[in-house]
Amino acid sequence: MKANFTQPQRQSILGIFVMFLYALKQYIRAIWPLFVIWILKFNEINKVYFFAAILCFVIIVSFISYLKYLNFTFYINQENDEFIITEGVFNKTKTTIQLNKIQQVNVNQSLIQRLFGVYELTADTAGSSKKEVHIKAIAHDLALDLKAQLLLNESKIVVDNSVSDELDGNRNQEFTKTEIPFLKISFLSLLKIGITRNYLKSFLIILAFLLTILDYFKRFTGRDVLELENVENYVNTSQVLRLSLLLCVVFFLSIIIVNLVKTIFTYFDYSIAKQNGSLLLSFGLLNTKSTILKPEKVQIASITQNFFQKKMNVLGLKITQATGGETKEHQSAIEIPGCNTVERDAILKLLFQKIPEKGVQLKPNFRKLGFSIFLSIGLPVLAYYFLRDFLLEKMETADYVLGFLVLFVGMIQYFLFKNNRLFIKDDFIIHQSGAWDITNKIIIVSKIQAITTSQLFWHQNSNIGSLTLHTAGGRLSFQLGNFTAIKQFTNLWLYKMETSDSNWM
DSSP: OOOOOSSOBOOOTTHHHHHHHHHHHHHHHHHHHHHHHHHHTTTTSOHHHHHHHHHHHHHHHHHHHHHHHHHOEEEEETTTTEEEEEEOSSSOEEEEEEGGGEEEEEEEEOHHHHHHTOEEEEEEETTOSSOSEEEEEEOHHHHHHHHHHHHHGGGOOOOOHHHHHHHHHHHHHHHHOOOOOSEEOOHHHHHHHHTSSOHHHHHHHHHHHHHHHHHHHHHHHOOOTTSHHHHHTTSOGGGHHHHHHHHHHHHHHHHHHHHHHHHHHHHTTOEEEEETTEEEEEEOSSSEEEEEEOGGGEEEEEEEEOHHHHHHTOEEEEEEEOOSSHHHHHHHOEEEEEEOHHHHHHHHHHHHSSOOOOOEEEOOOHHHHHHHHIIIIIHHHHHHHHHHHHHOSOOHHHHHHHHHHHHHHHHHHHHHHHHOEEEEETTEEEEEEOSSSEEEEEEEGGGEEEEEEEOOGGGTTTTEEEEEEEETTEEEEEEEEEHHHHHHHHHHHHHHHHHOOOOOO
16 A cells, blocks of 8 residues: 655654664764773763763753654655655754656665664755755655655656556556566675775775874873884884885785775675666665666766776776766765676666767877876976975985886876777767776766867867866866867767757756
8 A cells, every 4th residue: 555645754653763873873973082081081080970971961862863753754745746854953944855856766774774674765866965855764665655656756747637546556566566686796796896996995094094093092192103112112123124014915905805895795785676667776784775776867877997807807887867066976876896798788788778889089189198297296206306305314215215106106197198088989978087997987968968178279289179078967078189079079969969859867
């Protein structure tokens, strides 16, 4: 039986506990250093005041959570085709969303929500950088029913009332019917993709974590373990090199483990099923996620693969729908990790009705490489040699490090230039980029909203210029290419955009 969302609805009664735990988690995350200090100095503080403060803290969080639950309601205004949410503790807010503006609806379940048997429903439009709908505690059947009604109403057609009810019922049955997945990412593929990507990101995460731990250790003990005299107390000078190599190996293995664990926990049991002309994606180990992907709303499809992944026949596929800005572009992108080439082609054929192919190739002018080297190597080296006598005392080691960095950055810039290509064929545009991870971004000409071409006056004699394609899912830029070819393709794309009857949404 279809739920009636025309009347104001509240979250599940268990939502009180869910909202309490989320609020408690949020406040503890904000003031956890204070709790650490209290615990370390537990013997010095007044125990009565300590436990009284904790009790007051829990009571205040509980009261606020109850008010949030009590004041949170949602319903569908069928007369105006709007989804309305009211929320707030002391200052109540009312959010009204046109149903035809809703781009994506997700049904997720975190570990906390799994403990109480409830789910989280989120929805967003292309007009904001955050989730407009965020219902934290709702029963699974109710969540699926609400998701179906939110997405089905976007294509609502005004017909006779008696026929409309029958169509809505049939559509809802078709939408909520789960078909057998036609694609499942294997655990082995997740292992492959987990150990071959995000090295830099994981390195920065681990480094930030270690520096934070060392900083708190120094605050509480007054000792800096990184000082040379502290290291010499435990390690002989002759063993420093061996210890450094060991730490590098441990650090690299830590990066691999972090990548692997994060990938498995995030994308475990990844499956894709066809559902009423759309794709239903489900994945997650502790935090499960279920989302609907509509092919007609896809703006950009990005395929990323590096050398190791190519040898293992795995790749990453990222799909971007209409977003509310560049920040949201990364947040709302749907990632399908661990695909092989056959699965990639199957997904692309479902999204674009055919497999995009690379056609006419545009290359950047060699001046782009020279300018990139000047910015990334020339200016830093000039600054280094200008400041070396003022900032550094022993220069021998620093000069060797500088030489290594120049060689490394130079290689990166060369491969960035070599892999930077724009391919045009029929109605598809493919932009290839990257040094190690090679990314191919695919867009359809009909999804382009605006085209920007630019040429600096000193580039006119060389006949080079830049191109930027604007879509609802982000921008695609190609710099310092043949400007005559860019203008010819721009005129062709503008003609196709004006004569096309397809909708970018």
